[in-house]
Amino acid sequence: MKFIGVDLGGTNIKGGIVDGDEVLVKDEIKTGKEQGAEKVIDNIAEIIKRMLFQSGLRLSDIAAIGAGLPGMIDSLRGMVLYSNNLRWVKVDFVKSLQVRLGGPVPIFISNDANVAALGEAAFGAARAFPDSLLITLGTGVGGGVIIGGKIFEGNMGAGAELGHMVIKAGGCRCTCGRKGCFEAYSSATALIKQTKKAMLRDRNSQLWTICGGNVDNVSGKTAFDCYYSDETAKKVVDKYIGYLAEGLSNLANIFRPQAIILGGGISKQGQLLIDLLKEPFESGLFGTVLGPRVELKIAELKNDAGFLGACALARQRLGQ
């Protein structure tokens, strides 16, 4: 059976057609979010038609379409309730896309972080595990929860906001308004801020050299790059890892999944990230020795997690 998956991002729409484990075609198109919801949905219809053409298929060959959308999603009614990223409020997504496609193909949607987690669970790093979390360490901290192979959404799709768990009451202000959120300490944004702060305190740090003397060149990679060669960089990373481990141990105690998968920009550190996290993460697990292990792994699907997860969502909701 063939499924189409769509991953709607703030800049690009990615899509693919999958048959079993095989990707028949994948494609990408600009989101054009500044032109509003109607135009964005036009673009989604466009990429779907283009992929059908490229693969020589017709819409009637497709069992179902899945889509991962940024924001608060009412998956039962097929609506985007609210998307800060796209500036959408109550968009009747499924109906609008169905009208554009002109065919009776079923369309299923969920939040993009949930869908990426399902992608890793169905095709990627969490393949071996019925229960897993995907934590993306990027501009923010995103979270997706898979229980028994299925997305856990919470009431009206508003759950799994794992980045907005306070880990340090009264701490750094988060974009959500609270103080001390996991996201405010463990996003790439937070690491960049901490790196810059440390550089301003230590004018002799090697960090200045590798960013060409300009703090504007600091990325989520900068401090990791100097981890073994610069004391200031090491301190920044160690502190970052401490908070990240705190949040991950919390989530392990709450969900006790078989695996936690790390995605987003920071996860490009790969094995170094896992090695640094292992000890503080495991020491935070409740009933450490007697409880079941929780594996920490790096995400495998990178930019394809979204559309692959969307295909898996379509397959699952169709009961296949």
Place this chain on the structure above:
Amino acid sequence: MKFIGVDLGGTNIKGGIVDGDEVLVKDEIKTGKEQGAEKVIDNIAEIIKRMLFQSGLRLSDIAAIGAGLPGMIDSLRGMVLYSNNLRWVKVDFVKSLQVRLGGPVPIFISNDANVAALGEAAFGAARAFPDSLLITLGTGVGGGVIIGGKIFEGNMGAGAELGHMVIKAGGCRCTCGRKGCFEAYSSATALIKQTKKAMLRDRNSQLWTICGGNVDNVSGKTAFDCYYSDETAKKVVDKYIGYLAEGLSNLANIFRPQAIILGGGISKQGQLLIDLLKEPFESGLFGTVLGPRVELKIAELKNDAGFLGACALARQRLGQ
């Protein structure tokens, strides 16, 4: 159909026989935990036989037995992996009880906090809601998670350790070894400690009067009792409420249930507790205005939550 529910506590074993929504009989017996696992299971068999006798039923009239047990429970294999409270390690509970009862009745077990949450969901304060959490504020902070009317246990029953989520990194030491756990701030134990500390700083506080000049008389009730009449007491309670709200908002953002039910000693404050929590709790919800509501409610079943939940567990696992 008739079900037997058993709630194994550190001091007492409570049990009941339920037919639909009707409690036919309930009973209680000492746990005798100092005599070891075999004797405790003898006592469970004893209370089951006693209840059958009292209700004029035979074991063959019972569709299934459920039990809530303290500790890390492998519900699939019917084993207690570890119980700190009972000092049990790897006890083959279901098999041992089955041998004692001598009949082929199915027995299902889960962690006591999970089972109490199911009790409130099936018979109590969360009846109207498919998704709910029960948070018990007692000696520790216990948690049970109900998703779609069913207990969420995590891998090998080791999940839902909601009290062991760090809300203040580097904060107060918790019994589990971590620093800053929800439990270390929101248990009755934590409130008692904070009350005593505040009293030692303010020798003129009314708190001294109502506990007869003796800090050993301080309970989880003391500070609440003087909330409206003593500035020091108010400060203690307000601080306690702040941390409690922080943890509850975290759990709401993670699970987005329709309701969070509060149980345990502190929940005896009833409407005062709810009134104090409402504002700080709701301001911590992600996407406050646009997201679905999360009701805060006081548990209804008190000491019966355990055996009623155990009956609901038996009924559910039997697929009824």
